[in-house]
Amino acid sequence: MNKQSLYKGCLEPIVLQLLGSHNRMYGYEITVKVKELTKGALQITEGALYPLLHRLEGEGVLTAEMEHVGNRMRKYYRLTPVGQATRKNALNELNDFIATLQLFNKPAIS
Numbered sequence: 113m114n115k116q117s118l119y120k121g122c123l124e125p126i127v128l129q130l131l132g133s134h135n136r137m138y139g140y141e142i143t144v145k146v147k148e149l150t151k152g153a154l155q156i157t158e159g160a161l162y163p164l165l166h167r168l169e170g171e172g173v174l175t176a177e178m179e180h181v182g183n184r185m186r187k188y189y190r191l192t193p194v195g196q197a198t199r200k201n202a203l204n205e206l207n208d209f210i211a212t213l214q215l216f217n218k219p220a221i222s
Contacts, residue, residue, distance in 0.1 A: 127161070138188050
């Protein structure tokens with residue numbers, strides 16, 4: 113089984129957690145941090161990340177601000193107060209999901 117397909121459903125809590133633990137981040141920075149933290153096991157593509165960031169921004173979970181850096185514009189994202197609550201809920205749901213999956217990793221008792 114492809115690990116990337118397993119990670120796909122966990123992308124939102126991962127991104128929310130990163131934004132919650134950093135003041136603000138831009139898209140490429142998020143992808144680099146995820147790759148770094150997972151030692152390359154998880155690599156988020158732009159095609160997966162940016163639609164998620166735009167959806168969360170549209171839902172009021174994130175705010176974005178443009179900043180001129182060098183010769184280019186960079187879009188920084190940060191959590192809103194709604195985003196902070198969403199982050200907590202997403203992490204709780206992720207932890208519940210992990211606990212449920214762990215049930216299948218225990219030896220069967222006959």
